[in-house]
Amino acid sequence: MLAEAARALAAAGVPSARAEAELLAAYVLQVPRGRLALADGFTDEQLDRYQALVARRCQREPLQHLIGSAAFRHLELAVGPGVFVPRPETELLAGWGVEQARVGGRAEPLVVDLCSGSGAIALAVAQEVPAARVVAVERSPAALSWLRRNAAARAAAGDRPIEVVEADATDPHLLDELTGRVDVLLCNPPYVPQAVAVPPEVAGHDPAEAVFGGADGLAVIRPVVDRAATLLRPRGVLGVEHDDTHGTVVPGLLAADGRYVAIAEHHDLAGRPRFATGSRRADRPRPDTAGTWQTGSS
Ligand SMILES: C[S@@+](CC[C@H](N)C(=O)[O-])C[C@H]1O[C@@H](n2cnc3c(N)ncnc32)[C@H](O)[C@@H]1O
Numbered sequence: 001m002l003a004e005a006a007r008a009l010a011a012a013g014v015p016s017a018r019a020e021a022e023l024l025a026a027y028v029l030q031v032p033r034g035r036l037a038l039a040d041g042f043t044d045e046q047l048d049r050y051q052a053l054v055a056r057r058c059q060r061e062p063l064q065h066l067i068g069s070a071a072f073r074h075l076e077l078a079v080g081p082g083v084f085v086p087r088p089e090t091e092l093l094a095g096w097g098v099e100q101a102r103v104g105g106r107a108e109p110l111v112v113d114l115c116s117g118s119g120a121i122a123l124a125v126a127q128e129v130p131a132a133r134v135v136a137v138e139r140s141p142a143a144l145s146w147l148r149r150n151a152a153a154r155a156a157a158g159d160r161p162i163e164v165v166e167a168d169a170t171d172p173h174l175l176d177e178l179t180g181r182v183d184v185l186l187c188n189p190p191y192v193p194q195a196v197a198v199p200p201e202v203a204g205h206d207p208a209e210a211v212f213g214g215a216d217g218l219a220v221i222r223p224v225v226d227r228a229a230t231l232l233r234p235r236g237v238l239g240v241e242h243d244d245t246h247g248t249v250v251p252g253l254l255a256a257d258g259r260y261v262a263i264a265e266h267h268d269l270a271g272r273p274r275f276a277t278g279s280r281r282a283d284r285p286r287p288d289t290a291g292t293w294q295t296g297s298s
Contacts, residue, residue: 012058060200082142084119084210095248170223232280247273
């Protein structure tokens with residue numbers, strides 16, 4: 001049965017067809033994938049369900065939509081239509097954010113996750129840095145309902161509740177009340193350039209506003225880099241994921257802004273440029289020129 005399903009999935013162009021055939025079988029049988037060999041065979045009803053799921057996957061419906069959840073670091077997040085499925089590569093940005101939130105032993109580090117989607121990054125930080133105050137910002141009403149559902153589930157599981165804010169990450173007044181106070185600002189924005197072709201799972205099921213970042217892929221990143229410099233405290237840090245063609249462009253945006261130092265580019269496990277980071281310059285505004293910044297120290 002598994003071999004037959006794997007063949008059908010491979011013929012439909014599904015990558016890792018055998019693994020997905022097993023994951024779907026494990027889901028139907030309600031056993032961990034590693035214990036499939038020990039499981040009883042399908043009942044007739046289970047077989048019908050399995051074949052229906054395989055058929056939907058052959059239509060390139062995302063595996064995570066079919067099983068209703070996505071793994072992200074130590075979390076299982078509810079996902080489905082209307083929300084971006086969190087990707088394994090974003091675990092690296094979240095992990096970097098977790099490390100940064102722990103640096104310096106602050107009693108209550110303030111962490112902001114812009115473009116939060118399912119809440120993957122925000123909820124990972126809340127789980128792994130229990131002392132952190134975490135604020136998650138999302139604009140899409142559909143994504144917000146998944147975010148609130150995941151946030152409620154994690155709070156019920158005992159994690160510190162996160163704060164969910166419905167807002168546009170490109171708003172020049174975004175989170176005004178946190179100006180100069182944020183320790184760690186993380187963002188996995190929509191960043192694929194508009195003309196780039198994406199796989200059927202993405203084109204048909206991830207919301208376009210979660211994927212495409214305008215003609216050059218930087219439509220959200222540019223204002224986020226600007227706004228983050230205002231929200232971060234001196235020496236607070238920004239981490240922003242980007243398209244793998246933007247490994248020099250996004251660090252260049254941070255450098256051009258003039259308010260970041262220690263700018264670095266980070267690669268994913270496949271060696272592709274994946275996210276850029278920078279630290280807020282430690283200058284203070286001159287008392288007589290509100291809104292302008294001294295330069296020269298960091
Ligand atoms: C690539 S997804 C990332 C979701 C999540 N952070 C993750 O890593 O899985 C981008 C998210 O940004 C949201 N988004 C797009 N434009 C936005 C904006 N201007 N303000 C706030 N959220 C936005 C989308 O709705 C989507 O949920």
